Amino acid sequence: MKLKQLEGYLGNLEQFCNPKVELEQYPTGPHIASRMLYTAENSFGDIGGKVVADFGCGCGTLGVAAALLGAEYVMGIDIDSQSLEIASLNAEDLELDMNLIQCDISNLAWRGNVVDTVVMNPPFGTRKKGADMDFLFKALKVASEAVYSLHKTTTRAHVKRTALQDFNARSAEVLCELRFDVPQLYKFHKKKEVDIAVDLWRFVP
């Protein structure tokens, strides 16, 4: 599938209708999401034929993208049932199989090294301090090949150090820096759109 086509599909997905502030619910836009998964597949071969888990899948954008790019098996975990309903409809519309479970990612453990690749856009940790690192910790335990994740550029040094030293990642690499438009979903955002610098990371567990 071509990048433009992928972006087109992702642009048509339903997204959060009542985003919950405390869970940092905002979607990864089609531009970033398509590039993230397209790079994972075309530069690294981490998606096609693989078992992929989407942590904090929300309405399913990243998992759907993985399925569209030929993942053999896709799972999505989110703590919020309303988002999962939407993810489920999104998958059905495109006739994709997703395995969706409602759970706090810290309440599940994963056995058997079944998951090859974890893709995620974790909460940045602006509401619950350390949420981003909780996700990364878990993802590095679960994935056997690679983790793709988005983190605020301001946290780059911290992310790198924590991944390599505390979570024993074999490598931690910023693939590119992106501008992430967090729309004005929340009252405490004064400007219409908050544009923040975000890094796309690839970690090898």
Added chain:
Amino acid sequence: MRLLTHNMLSSNIKGVSNGFPLRLDVENSVSKEVEFNPDFLRNMFSKIDWKALVDAARSMGYAELPEEAPDSSMLDSDEFLKKFHHALLELHLDEGALICPETGRRFPVNKA
């Protein structure tokens, strides 16, 4: 949700000492055809907890899997692979939940 997911997840809730396997609460299950991929199945076979798969498949009404964990020579048999394929990837828990065996906490599953 398909049974491969059930087979790899366990409960990690604080205080739980053995969170595997999760219990299945089956409100509605369906069977959906999925493309047969023998290489994928052979690769998965070594990672699967056989007893958990047999029990889970049975609770969804499928009792064709051998009770005893088959040895890997079975992976050359198409007949065996087809059954394994059906149990692992085609049985869908459409409505219901996974349940922590110690605390009873529910992890609901969604369609698709």
